[in-house]
Amino acid sequence: MVRKVTAKEVARALGISTMTVSRALNNRPNVDAKTREKVLETARKMGYIPNHIAKSLVLRKTNTIGVVVPEITHSFFPEVVRGIEEVSYQAGYHIILSHTAEDANREISAIETLVSKQVDGLLLSTSQNVADYEVYRQVIQRGVPLVFYDRCVKGIGASCVSLDDAECARKLTEHLISHGYQRIAHISGPPNVLISTTRLEGYRQALAEHGLPVEDELIVEGGFHEGDGYRAMQQLLTLPPEKRPRAVVAVNDPAAFGAMKAIREAGLRIPDDVAIVGFSDDIRANLMEAPLTTIRQNAYEIGRRAARKLIDLIEEKSSQVEEIIVPGELVIRRSCGCNGE
Amino acid sequence: MVRKVTAKEVARALGISTMTVSRALNNRPNVDAKTREKVLETARKMGYIPNHIAKSLVLRKTNTIGVVVPEITHSFFPEVVRGIEEVSYQAGYHIILSHTAEDANREISAIETLVSKQVDGLLLSTSQNVADYEVYRQVIQRGVPLVFYDRCVKGIGASCVSLDDAECARKLTEHLISHGYQRIAHISGPPNVLISTTRLEGYRQALAEHGLPVEDELIVEGGFHEGDGYRAMQQLLTLPPEKRPRAVVAVNDPAAFGAMKAIREAGLRIPDDVAIVGFSDDIRANLMEAPLTTIRQNAYEIGRRAARKLIDLIEEKSSQVEEIIVPGELVIRRSCGCNGE
DNA sequence: TTGTACGCGTTATCAA
DNA sequence: TTGATAACGCGTACAA
Numbered sequence: 001m002v003r004k005v006t007a008k009e010v011a012r013a014l015g016i017s018t019m020t021v022s023r024a025l026n027n028r029p030n031v032d033a034k035t036r037e038k039v040l041e042t043a044r045k046m047g048y049i050p051n052h053i054a055k056s057l058v059l060r061k062t063n064t065i066g067v068v069v070p071e072i073t074h075s076f077f078p079e080v081v082r083g084i085e086e087v088s089y090q091a092g093y094h095i096i097l098s099h100t101a102e103d104a105n106r107e108i109s110a111i112e113t114l115v116s117k118q119v120d121g122l123l124l125s126t127s128q129n130v131a132d133y134e135v136y137r138q139v140i141q142r143g144v145p146l147v148f149y150d151r152c153v154k155g156i157g158a159s160c161v162s163l164d165d166a167e168c169a170r171k172l173t174e175h176l177i178s179h180g181y182q183r184i185a186h187i188s189g190p191p192n193v194l195i196s197t198t199r200l201e202g203y204r205q206a207l208a209e210h211g212l213p214v215e216d217e218l219i220v221e222g223g224f225h226e227g228d229g230y231r232a233m234q235q236l237l238t239l240p241p242e243k244r245p246r247a248v249v250a251v252n253d254p255a256a257f258g259a260m261k262a263i264r265e266a267g268l269r270i271p272d273d274v275a276i277v278g279f280s281d282d283i284r285a286n287l288m289e290a291p292l293t294t295i296r297q298n299a300y301e302i303g304r305r306a307a308r309k310l311i312d313l314i315e316e317k318s319s320q321v322e323e324i325i326v327p328g329e330l331v332i333r334r335s336c337g338c339n340g341e
Numbered sequence: 342m343v344r345k346v347t348a349k350e351v352a353r354a355l356g357i358s359t360m361t362v363s364r365a366l367n368n369r370p371n372v373d374a375k376t377r378e379k380v381l382e383t384a385r386k387m388g389y390i391p392n393h394i395a396k397s398l399v400l401r402k403t404n405t406i407g408v409v410v411p412e413i414t415h416s417f418f419p420e421v422v423r424g425i426e427e428v429s430y431q432a433g434y435h436i437i438l439s440h441t442a443e444d445a446n447r448e449i450s451a452i453e454t455l456v457s458k459q460v461d462g463l464l465l466s467t468s469q470n471v472a473d474y475e476v477y478r479q480v481i482q483r484g485v486p487l488v489f490y491d492r493c494v495k496g497i498g499a500s501c502v503s504l505d506d507a508e509c510a511r512k513l514t515e516h517l518i519s520h521g522y523q524r525i526a527h528i529s530g531p532p533n534v535l536i537s538t539t540r541l542e543g544y545r546q547a548l549a550e551h552g553l554p555v556e557d558e559l560i561v562e563g564g565f566h567e568g569d570g571y572r573a574m575q576q577l578l579t580l581p582p583e584k585r586p587r588a589v590v591a592v593n594d595p596a597a598f599g600a601m602k603a604i605r606e607a608g609l610r611i612p613d614d615v616a617i618v619g620f621s622d623d624i625r626a627n628l629m630e631a632p633l634t635t636i637r638q639n640a641y642e643i644g645r646r647a648a649r650k651l652i653d654l655i656e657e658k659s660s661q662v663e664e665i666i667v668p669g670e671l672v673i674r675r676s677c678g679c680n681g682e
Numbered sequence: 683t684t685g686t687a688c689g690c691g692t693t694a695t696c697a698a
Numbered sequence: 699t700t701g702a703t704a705a706c707g708c709g710t711a712c713a714a
Contacts (some may be wrong), residue, residue: 004483005690006690007691007692008692015699016701017694017700017701018691018692018693018701019694019699019700019701020699020701022692022693023693023699023700026693030699030700031699031700032700035699035700036710045490047479047483049453049457049483050457050691050692051398051457051459051690051691051692052457052458052459053394053397053398053403053458053459053690053691053692054398054691054692054693055691055692055693056692056694057395057690057691057692057706057708058691058692058694058705058706059692059693059694059708060706062394062545064437064458067438072395072419072422072423072426073416073419073420073423075414075419075624077419078413078414078416078418079420081413081438081440082413082414082601085413085438085439085440085700088441088598089440092453094437094455094458095437095438096436096437097407097408097422097436097437097438098426098435098436099422099423099426099430102691106430111392113435114435115390115683116390116391116392116393116394117394117405117435118393118394120393121519138388142388142390142707152420167535191657230530231684248664249684262622271706279706283624284417284568284624284625284627284628286624287628287629288628296610302547302705317526327699341684347706347707348707349707349708350710357684357685358684358685358686359685359707359708359709360684360685360686360709360710361683361684361685363709364683365686367709371683371684372683373683373684376683376684391708392706392707392708394707395690395706395707395708395709395710396707396708396709397690397708398689398690398691398706398707398708399689399690399707399708399709400690400708400709401708430700474713522689565703600707608686654712662684
């Protein structure tokens with residue numbers, strides 16, 4: 001291992017003080033032009049690279065943002081990360097990524113490590129099975145700026161960036177209703193994640209607005225993954241034929257894929273026997289045998305907005321708690337049987 | 342902003358020295374059981390969180406790995422990241438993620454920042470347009486462990502983990518040949534990325550082994566993205582009908598998707614008029630109108646192996662330069678017209 | 683078992 | 699414009 005060159009060594013090589021070197025390297029005004037030039041050149045020649053860790057310690061600023069992702073392979077999140085990265089990069093921040101694999105304990109440990117690594121702020125999407133909000137409160141209390149994205153926790157004083165979930169779920173359901181469907185089921189997400197209940201609410205609202213009954217047997221708790229949707233749909237299909245739903249609103253696209261699998265395995269056709277709609281415009285949605293009607297979430301934009309808000313908080317260009325809503329777009333395809341593409 | 346609690350403050354609150362606190366908190370043997378308990382409790386009560394930055398400065402170890410990703414939205418990479426994260430997490434390392442968006446300059450800047458952030462090691466996949474290897478050499482010379490994954494640079498003393506690209510390309514091409522195809526084209530990747538030339542080599546080798554001529558007009562420089570494959574295929578389709586390829590080996594799946602689009606737009610059928618095979622088993626490959634025959638890269642495993650090797654280097658459990666090869670698996674589907682699924 | 687002095691590499695502050 | 703000193707929060711080495 002080659003010994004690392006420090007500012008002090010550059011200084012000694014030039015017979016000047018460390019401070020002058022520091023000033024020259026950081027483009028401070030009060031240093032002679034010639035001195036600066038000499039410093040820059042020798043530093044380069046000696047292969048000097050500043051130590052950000054030392055810098056961070058004294059400045060109490062790491063220029064680093066902690067990003068907590070529940071499931072890195074769900075195509076929505078890499079898109080968000082790209083948005084976050086884009087804005088952060090422009091603003092001179094790096095990101096430390098933590099993957100929680102939807103596990104609440106890993107999430108807690110991730111947050112604590114990020115905080116002890118002195119990140120300047122935290123971008124967070126809760127894992128599927130969060131139990132309580134104590135960690136989040138502690139983070140806020142410690143004065144670490146925190147912005148939720150996608151899966152938010154409201155009412156604890158943190159900003160959040162998300163889709164207008166309720167409105168989108170309402171639009172989807174209404175779309176089905178306006179095309180004549182009456183028995184419409186909902187495969188919901190984990191009840192302790194906000195977007196699950198919000199989407200459920202939108203579904204309910206649409207039914208109510210059109211005078212349709214909300215039937216408990218048509219609302220099945222699923223989850224965010226394919227297997228969850230699969231199991232939930234199987235359960236719906238155990239209903240006697242006349243009670244079966246003619247259409248299904250799934251909490252997200254993976255769940256919809258699972259449900260589609262269950263429908264096909266039951267020998268039924270999509271959308272002829274059962275119509276289905278999803279939520280998130282997964283990269284696969286358009287490629288299914290029956291392309292999936294869904295909501296296109298602008299994941300990249302959610303990432304950008306969340307990062308922007310967080311950086312504004314960090315740099316104190318903003319201090320108010322905001323609820324930023326990125327509009328979703330209804331994408332009509334074949335799976336709903338409404339004459340889409 | 343709430344003032345942060347330091348070890349010194351915990352010490353003062355207890356009327357003991359900072360060192361005892363430090364020892365208790367780090368599970369050192371030489372501290373009285375009662376003292377330890379008191380320290381642990383007060384630390385918890387006061388909301389003490391250790392400052393990793395200060396710790397890193399004195400220990401010269403950050404427990405952080407820098408991961409450079411060329412394109413976070415290409416489904417292969419999130420899988421790799423998941424593998425990296427999994428192994429790192431187990432070993433007590435965090436990852437700083439840098440996205441280069443396939444840009445060589447962003448890559449250089451990313452590497453420099455990661456080094457100055459004192460990462461313990463670097464995991465790197467080169468961007469599409471890398472020009473020279475100077476940065477990599479500097480990293481190695483500074484003694485920062487470096488492991489390439491997927492897109493490697495060989496011969497500069499860094500370990501690398503990749504697919505057996507040549508062999509897989511050979512297998513794919515041979516598969517086509519053994520099913521009677523003779524005029525087989527290749528849509529290649531950027532020539533300065535190693536996997537491009539390696540895959541091309543495998544294609545050539547298969548032709549040679551079966552006594553087929555390698556024709557220049559059937560090898561078109563494309564790229565890793567859909568648009569690249571689309572343009573390359575359009576070019577191939579300008580050939581007079583009798584010169585047109587009956588089958589195409591694309592450098593990766595996205596390029597294959599682009600090529601498929603061009604084929605369909607030309608009014609041709611897959612695989613009846615033009616058969617095609619890809620490389621990487623993109624999540625969409627199985628969902629196309631003509632499901633794509635391809636090579637399944639075990640991205641998760643590549644990530645795991647790369648992280649493992651890097652951590653072994655960091656912890657000096659290993660020091661030799663290794664070329665780790667993760668085998669790929671031929672997945673036969675409909676697009677090659679060889680009676681696949 | 684516990685404490686003291688010092689150093690990690692950098693920047694802020696104040697004096698020259 | 700430049701330099702000396704202290705400080706950021708922690709751990710090592712040694713002494714008590």
